[in-house]
Amino acid sequence: MTKLSVNINKFATLRNARGGNLPDILKVAADCETFGADGITVHPRPDERHIRYRDVRELKPLVTTEFNIEGYPSKEFLDLVLEVKPEQCTLVPDPPGVLTSNTGWDTIQHQSFLKEVIGTLKAAGIRVSIFLNPEVDKVEGAKTAGADRIELYTGPYAEEYHNALTQPQNLALFNDYKNTAVKATEIGLDINAGHDLNLDNLRYFKLHIPQLKEVSIGHALVCDAIYFGLENTIQMYKRLLVD
Numbered sequence: 001m002t003k004l005s006v007n008i009n010k011f012a013t014l015r016n017a018r019g020g021n022l023p024d025i026l027k028v029a030a031d032c033e034t035f036g037a038d039g040i041t042v043h044p045r046p047d048e049r050h051i052r053y054r055d056v057r058e059l060k061p062l063v064t065t066e067f068n069i070e071g072y073p074s075k076e077f078l079d080l081v082l083e084v085k086p087e088q089c090t091l092v093p094d095p096p097g098v099l100t101s102n103t104g105w106d107t108i109q110h111q112s113f114l115k116e117v118i119g120t121l122k123a124a125g126i127r128v129s130i131f132l133n134p135e136v137d138k139v140e141g142a143k144t145a146g147a148d149r150i151e152l153y154t155g156p157y158a159e160e161y162h163n164a165l166t167q168p169q170n171l172a173l174f175n176d177y178k179n180t181a182v183k184a185t186e187i188g189l190d191i192n193a194g195h196d197l198n199l200d201n202l203r204y205f206k207l208h209i210p211q212l213k214e215v216s217i218g219h220a221l222v223c224d225a226i227y228f229g230l231e232n233t234i235q236m237y238k239r240l241l242v243d
């Protein structure tokens with residue numbers, strides 16, 4: 001069974017649109033857990049356009065499953081993570097104004113920076129995952145920098161899957177994901193995945209990356225919840241993650 005961490009960013013986008021507290025994202029997080037989520041993910045960005053730093057602080061005592069905070073390790077982000085102490089921190093190489101995450105780390109170029117950041121987080125007892133493109137040559141750098149896990153950036157997979165709907169087995173990119181996963185497992189790194197995973201493309205990914213420990217899903221899941229309701233939607237995603 002692969003764990004489902006629900007990314008609640010987009011519920012905060014909706015709340016922020018009116019300036020009030022509807023929907024109440026603390027209640028959303030608690031309900032996601034009641035409905036079967038194995039974890040809650042947030043990705044606070046510097047402009048706080050969805051999840052705010054204050055939300056992260058308020059969520060921590062309420063999340064009873066696994067709390068995963070994602071983001072670029074700026075000083076402000078690291079101070080927040082070290083204060084809140086989630087179960088997992090996922091480091092993403094996003095520049096401040098980016099629309100959404102669009103690439104993984106170059107673990108060779110940023111090795112010494114990653115080593116220092118990861119060392120600090122691990123010393124505080126926080127599991128660290130780093131966002132990675134499906135590139136085998138970047139896996140070793142994740143390990144030497146001290147990461148526990150990699151999170152495979154599935155944006156390119158989702159796009160290719162969408163364009164090749166009838167024959168997903170022919171996805172050219174997929175070998176890169178498989179090879180990256182095999183290499184990670186060989187050297188003792190666990191594997192998460194995320195970005196643009198949805199009800200169409202999730203099962204194929206899960207079946208072909210059997211080492212997959214956890215997926216974090218937000219945007220598509222929130223869109224599906226508009227049609228199917230939050231409880232049904234979470235259960236639909238969970239069914240795609242059974243072994």
Ligand SMILES: CC(=O)[C@@H](O)[C@H](O)COP(=O)(O)O
Pocket residue numbers: 007009010043045070092099100101131194195218
């Ligand atoms: C790392 C990753 O893929 C997700 O955290 C994604 O970037 C969500 O962020 P947004 O909700 O800001 O798009």
Ligand SMILES: NCC(=O)COP(=O)(O)O
Pocket residue numbers: 007041043070151193194195196197216217218219220221
């Ligand atoms: N780490 C990926 C994540 O949290 C959610 O990404 P998305 O489903 O919103 O694209």
